[in-house]
Amino acid sequence: MKNKRFAIVLDTERCIDCKACTVACKAENDVPLGPNNYRNWVVASKLRGKYPNLGQSYTPSQCQHCSNAPCEHVCPTRATFTSSDGIVDVKEEKCIGCKYCQTACPYNARYYNEETGAIDKCTFCAQRIYAVPPRLPACVDTCPTKVRAFGDLNDPNSEVSLLLARNPSKVLKPAMGTNPHLFYLD
Amino acid sequence: MSAFKNRPKLFVWMAILLLGMAAGAAGVIHVLIVGHAQSYNVTREIPWGLLIATYVFLVVSSTGLCLISSLGHVFGMKQFEFIGKRAILLAILTLLCGFGAIGMEINHPIRMGIYTILSPNFSSAIWWMGTLYGVYLMFLCAEFYFLMKGMHKGAFTMGVLGFTAAVSAHSNLGAVFGLLEARPFWHGSFLPIYFIVSALVSGCALIGMIVYFNHKKSGAPMPLKYADFMDTLGRLQILTLMTLVFFVVWKIIPGIYGHPPEKYEATMSMISGPFAFNFWFFEVLMGLVIPLCILFPKKTRTPTGVMFAGLSSTIGIFFMRYDLVIIGQLVSMREGTAELVNGLLQYTPSLSELGITIGAICTCLFLYTVAERLLPLDPEEH
Amino acid sequence: MANPKKQKMSRRKFLGISSCALTTAVVGSQVKVLKALAKSGDISEPVAAITKDVYTSCGMCVNKCGVIARVRDGVIHKLDPNPNFFPKSRGMLCARGNAGTKVVYDPDRLKYPLIRVGERGEGKWRRASWEEALDMVTNNMNQIAEKYNRASMMFASTEGTFSEHFFLQLAECYGTPNTLRHPTLCLSSNIQGFSATFGTNPTPDVKNADYIIMSGANRAEALMTPDSIDMIKTDGGGRRKLVYLDPRFTKTAAKADEWYPIKPGTDMAFILALINVIITEGLYDDDFIEENTVGFEQLAQHIKQYSPGWAATECDIPAKDIRRIAHEFANAAPSAVYYQGRRSSFFQNDTQMRRAMAILNAIVGAWDTKGGLLPNKKIALTKHDYLAPWYDDVPDRLDKGGVTYLSEKDGSWPVFRDRALAADPYPIKGMMVYKQNVLVSVPDRAKSLELMKQMDFICTIDITMSDTAWYSDVVLPEATYLERLDPPENLSGPVPVVAFRQPCVEAMFESKTNFWIMQQLAKRLGPEIAETFDFTMEEHIHHMLKKKPEIYDALFGKGVYYEDTEPEYGRLKGKRLRTRSGKIELYSEKYAKKGLDPLPVYKSPDKVPTNMYRLLVGRHAYFTHGTTANNALLHDLMPENTLWLAPSEARKLRLKNGQMVKVKSKVGEEKLKLEITEKIRPDSVYMAHGFGVLSKGLSNIAGVGGSDAALIESKYCPISGNCAMHETFVQITPA
Numbered sequence A: 001m002k003n004k005r006f007a008i009v010l011d012t013e014r015c016i017d018c019k020a021c022t023v024a025c026k027a028e029n030d031v032p033l034g035p036n037n038y039r040n041w042v043v044a045s046k047l048r049g050k051y052p053n054l055g056q057s058y059t060p061s062q063c064q065h066c067s068n069a070p071c072e073h074v075c076p077t078r079a080t081f082t083s084s085d086g087i088v089d090v091k092e093e094k095c096i097g098c099k100y101c102q103t104a105c106p107y108n109a110r111y112y113n114e115e116t117g118a119i120d121k122c123t124f125c126a127q128r129i130y131a132v133p134p135r136l137p138a139c140v141d142t143c144p145t146k147v148r149a150f151g152d153l154n155d156p157n158s159e160v161s162l163l164l165a166r167n168p169s170k171v172l173k174p175a176m177g178t179n180p181h182l183f184y185l186d
Numbered sequence B: 001m002s003a004f005k006n007r008p009k010l011f012v013w014m015a016i017l018l019l020g021m022a023a024g025a026a027g028v029i030h031v032l033i034v035g036h037a038q039s040y041n042v043t044r045e046i047p048w049g050l051l052i053a054t055y056v057f058l059v060v061s062s063t064g065l066c067l068i069s070s071l072g073h074v075f076g077m078k079q080f081e082f083i084g085k086r087a088i089l090l091a092i093l094t095l096l097c098g099f100g101a102i103g104m105e106i107n108h109p110i111r112m113g114i115y116t117i118l119s120p121n122f123s124s125a126i127w128w129m130g131t132l133y134g135v136y137l138m139f140l141c142a143e144f145y146f147l148m149k150g151m152h153k154g155a156f157t158m159g160v161l162g163f164t165a166a167v168s169a170h171s172n173l174g175a176v177f178g179l180l181e182a183r184p185f186w187h188g189s190f191l192p193i194y195f196i197v198s199a200l201v202s203g204c205a206l207i208g209m210i211v212y213f214n215h216k217k218s219g220a221p222m223p224l225k226y227a228d229f230m231d232t233l234g235r236l237q238i239l240t241l242m243t244l245v246f247f248v249v250w251k252i253i254p255g256i257y258g259h260p261p262e263k264y265e266a267t268m269s270m271i272s273g274p275f276a277f278n279f280w281f282f283e284v285l286m287g288l289v290i291p292l293c294i295l296f297p298k299k300t301r302t303p304t305g306v307m308f309a310g311l312s313s314t315i316g317i318f319f320m321r322y323d324l325v326i327i328g329q330l331v332s333m334r335e336g337t338a339e340l341v342n343g344l345l346q347y348t349p350s351l352s353e354l355g356i357t358i359g360a361i362c363t364c365l366f367l368y369t370v371a372e373r374l375l376p377l378d379p380e381e382h
Numbered sequence C: 001m002a003n004p005k006k007q008k009m010s011r012r013k014f015l016g017i018s019s020c021a022l023t024t025a026v027v028g029s030q031v032k033v034l035k036a037l038a039k040s041g042d043i044s045e046p047v048a049a050i051t052k053d054v055y056t057s058c059g060m061c062v063n064k065c066g067v068i069a070r071v072r073d074g075v076i077h078k079l080d081p082n083p084n085f086f087p088k089s090r091g092m093l094c095a096r097g098n099a100g101t102k103v104v105y106d107p108d109r110l111k112y113p114l115i116r117v118g119e120r121g122e123g124k125w126r127r128a129s130w131e132e133a134l135d136m137v138t139n140n141m142n143q144i145a146e147k148y149n150r151a152s153m154m155f156a157s158t159e160g161t162f163s164e165h166f167f168l169q170l171a172e173c174y175g176t177p178n179t180l181r182h183p184t185l186c187l188s189s190n191i192q193g194f195s196a197t198f199g200t201n202p203t204p205d206v207k208n209a210d211y212i213i214m215s216g217a218n219r220a221e222a223l224m225t226p227d228s229i230d231m232i233k234t235d236g237g238g239r240r241k242l243v244y245l246d247p248r249f250t251k252t253a254a255k256a257d258e259w260y261p262i263k264p265g266t267d268m269a270f271i272l273a274l275i276n277v278i279i280t281e282g283l284y285d286d287d288f289i290e291e292n293t294v295g296f297e298q299l300a301q302h303i304k305q306y307s308p309g310w311a312a313t314e315c316d317i318p319a320k321d322i323r324r325i326a327h328e329f330a331n332a333a334p335s336a337v338y339y340q341g342r343r344s345s346f347f348q349n350d351t352q353m354r355r356a357m358a359i360l361n362a363i364v365g366a367w368d369t370k371g372g373l374l375p376n377k378k379i380a381l382t383k384h385d386y387l388a389p390w391y392d393d394v395p396d397r398l399d400k401g402g403v404t405y406l407s408e409k410d411g412s413w414p415v416f417r418d419r420a421l422a423a424d425p426y427p428i429k430g431m432m433v434y435k436q437n438v439l440v441s442v443p444d445r446a447k448s449l450e451l452m453k454q455m456d457f458i459c460t461i462d463i464t465m466s467d468t469a470w471y472s473d474v475v476l477p478e479a480t481y482l483e484r485l486d487p488p489e490n491l492s493g494p495v496p497v498v499a500f501r502q503p504c505v506e507a508m509f510e511s512k513t514n515f516w517i518m519q520q521l522a523k524r525l526g527p528e529i530a531e532t533f534d535f536t537m538e539e540h541i542h543h544m545l546k547k548k549p550e551i552y553d554a555l556f557g558k559g560v561y562y563e564d565t566e567p568e569y570g571r572l573k574g575k576r577l578r579t580r581s582g583k584i585e586l587y588s589e590k591y592a593k594k595g596l597d598p599l600p601v602y603k604s605p606d607k608v609p610t611n612m613y614r615l616l617v618g619r620h621a622y623f624t625h626g627t628t629a630n631n632a633l634l635h636d637l638m639p640e641n642t643l644w645l646a647p648s649e650a651r652k653l654r655l656k657n658g659q660m661v662k663v664k665s666k667v668g669e670e671k672l673k674l675e676i677t678e679k680i681r682p683d684s685v686y687m688a689h690g691f692g693v694l695s696k697g698l699s700n701i702a703g704v705g706g707s708d709a710a711l712i713e714s715k716y717c718p719i720s721g722n723c724a725m726h727e728t729f730v731q732i733t734p735a
């Protein structure tokens, strides 16, 4: 766990908005049913242009595992915390359900999970990446076109490090200063 | 029952309050049975709803009462001294009912009690706000105790401490919103300051009503001393209201000028969007214009006038709280979330939320009415 | 969130089907569902059991992707893609595949045999023992054989179950020729058109093609492995160009390099114009044509009439674009394909349209070569042989002679149904259904209901209360694909694989495998029939793998068996094709003999009448046909269907976004929500499939949305018998 900094790099050009990632995540992480309960999502952009010259893009996303995470700063009981590997997580038993983190997260990455009685969000599928043998996060693994790549930024040879080295990339809402760890290839 | 015998008005008043409390109880029971998600209309996108607004309204009232009453026993303005007990009592009750409202809004109040102490986060504005309001409550109680016992020294000390706590707790409440970079409509140093100013308005309004109804119930005409006080209060209220007008104007202009992203959409929802009625009718007309129109002319600045002005602005202020809380969340964090109407998210309070809000306010008034009857709140005559 | 109340309501649901009332809160975790079921007495409390990984294959659609089921404490917790399944599924699992857990742990599942007690379709049932239900089925089968004829029983079934052949075996042993399979609701015209040209129905080499033209196949949403993936991923070959024709702006359109909202029904005009340019401008592959084809002269002659200018007016695609695309296509050839769809045909001329596609591919030499059309390969498995009893008074199939080329096993749904309704030449009185959802899949639902009404007896085997089950007399609960040991299945393709299924958990409730049900019915139909089913599934599997026992280990060891990972190119070079001439038939002698057009002749589709719209159907990636809309996880993605209408038309009709509208065709009328969108041609409307169900046993979607099957008229291709899904016009009015 030490000396790791996990991140996801996305190539949205490949996304077909099939929502396999969303369903896989809900199944893997026992996210309660309901259209508003989810840890990841796909944004379909507004339709561009006028018929018959149209365009649309699809941007999958989830918690950005910000290294300057507003959700963590605002949590009154430190239920939200960042692990040494960069994963921002929630200690269920400490969450008081004030939803301050929900208003603080600029990405709408959090929801209140009524079954666990705590705020819930993407955990980079810690239960999978630390399993023996390790498995990729569910959304990364299941994607037909492999939009997401997952790995350790502290390892210069990991797929994510290589992708970021070789290609220009962006993060969402950089002006928020959250320092996200979901990178979008240009 | 005999207490009501000769007081049909009191009977009606108490009946109304009990009804309101029953609505609150129904709301609470509904929440306890079916859970938060089923009973509240808050969503993933708009996690804070009417109950947060009610909380803010009630604690602003509390702060306002504390600040205005401290003019008397802290700052030595003789005219204000006689309202001390009542103001502090109501400050305690509004604060407690505010806690009740937020206690219903958050999912785990018990965990809160445990982990705010075991695992405090000093960078959290909510932590500071909660803690400071807790301290503030203690000071208020002590102050009330000393006042009741006639221990002026103690009351003064507690008054000073209470005043300090009120200002810091309340500006921290502003900071709860103001520190959220993600919400441009709230973000910045504006809200902490604005909250203090609006608390003063609340305080004046409520004290005007307390004094008026207190004398109304005795049936006797208001002594000149109190009528004079009402006039002073009315003029003070003009000052606070005018300051508030100034704040409202300067909240709006930067929200529109140059169309700052997200802030603009939120501000426009207030000026011409779904919140326009709330804003223009309740906030501006009832909250500011009507009170000012009553208070400015000497002719209408009578005790009754001051009371009406207070009532009107209190209603206006409730909507200011509600609008502030909701509008700050109306702009979606990302494209494609939920269904947007004219580019904005939507929120309408559920029956449970309405019930609990009504219940909290009625409980507060009910307890005050009872206390008024049981406790010797009139000032000792010097 | 326009209506937060409504969305929240759906999280809790209450359902009662007479005797099998079930009340449960629908929650995220399987364990909780099980607990709820245990509470209501439907199953015994789950005991902490095995935690294991199980290889199997997905059964949510026809792709049969490789799955690893993660079983935790006896409960299927998660389905993960099997990376070993690479040649076909490329190690993915789509939304539906991931939602498979909710098929097993579905409060709406059929739990035990049900026998109807009220009127058909009234939804009154009683719980029955398997004994009683099975006896009832065979008694009725025997009665029908006595009263009418064995051919008066029809057997309808669908693909993808790995167990369909047992059902067909029972039909044959019982003695009816009338089996109705899915191809005439799907790809029969495609097979027909391509086979008439190449002697086989080939597969496009999407991964390696430099240039793809796609029409009638929305591959980014109608997921087909590995095409959907290869179309998007660019690490296969060099970057290709994707030209996409569709009256709707689909997700494939969003991914395509060029999208043309072609006028529905004019694809053939576009293709013929491409051929015209390629031939008149000499862009074709001379050597290839010389060596491998027959009939080029006739084609060159025939194609003269179809100029780009002419096609432009037909299909609303500018002539200069058609010309340019023809050039680009021919330049990229042979690494270029005109991608044939695979699914329902849209128009009555579908077979000839597919012929045009095949011919276009052939003249640029995109055949049996990298980036072109590839003949499929198969890994040979040993078939189960049985001796069906002989009955001498059994007539031909009811739909025999109804179309030019009728598949003996598949039949043609629209033709069959018309004849059955007329009892021409004999009556159909009994219906056995295995997982086909006739009322949702076959166009003109009213007619299908008529058909069911005239039955003496209907039995449906399924896992949920489909509309068809809802109108049956006996409903038998099948074990789901995650609870069955299924025989190996050969998935043919350029890189063929063998897939299989093994149970991840024990079958829940009283559900049974189709194989068991067939055995039981066979036993009751007499020793002669029982004997043809006298083996265990394990024996059957070993028998099938007799010639290659190593497949067995591969299947159980890594979930899949295959021999190559890359297609073999030039496999049929110099070999005789399975056409009359042994070559690629640009001109079809066979068709000429049958009195059909030997070369595709274009006919304009019917004009859309004024004040009407053409109703389009189409897939999206969240549902499989009419079978998964009720799945709790998928329902979250799409809780209802809408009618797409262009803004200009909505303005004309004074309709508002989101309002309810009435959609009326010649055969039916449905109500659903309007969605105003630029994504569709102004002369057409579209609605997704799978809603507007009649069954109240599908609690998430009962009473929601509209059914396309209720609106579509039953027109069909006279050559293949395939349904024509786009020949229905509708009127839209406010509801």
Ligand code: SF4
Binding pocket: A014, A015, A016, A017, A018, A019, A020, A021, A022, A042, A060, A142, A143, A144, A145, A146, A147, A148
């Ligand atoms: S699974 Fe992949 S392709 Fe599908 S929506 Fe998610 S990111 Fe996009």
Ligand code: SF4
Binding pocket: A062, A063, A064, A065, A066, A069, A070, A071, A072, A088, A104, A105, A106, A107, A108, A109, A110, A121, A178
């Ligand atoms: S994306 Fe939101 S929830 Fe995730 S770390 Fe950043 S602020 Fe927190």
Ligand code: SF4
Binding pocket: A024, A025, A026, A028, A029, A039, A040, A062, A121, A122, A123, A124, A125, A137, A138, A139, A140
């Ligand atoms: S990493 Fe895991 S928890 Fe996070 S979105 Fe993907 S599947 Fe969900």
Ligand code: SF4
Binding pocket: C058, C059, C060, C061, C062, C063, C064, C065, C089, C092, C093, C094, C095, C096, C097, C098, C223, C225
């Ligand atoms: S495409 Fe999806 S539903 Fe079809 S077999 Fe593959 S995973 Fe299952």
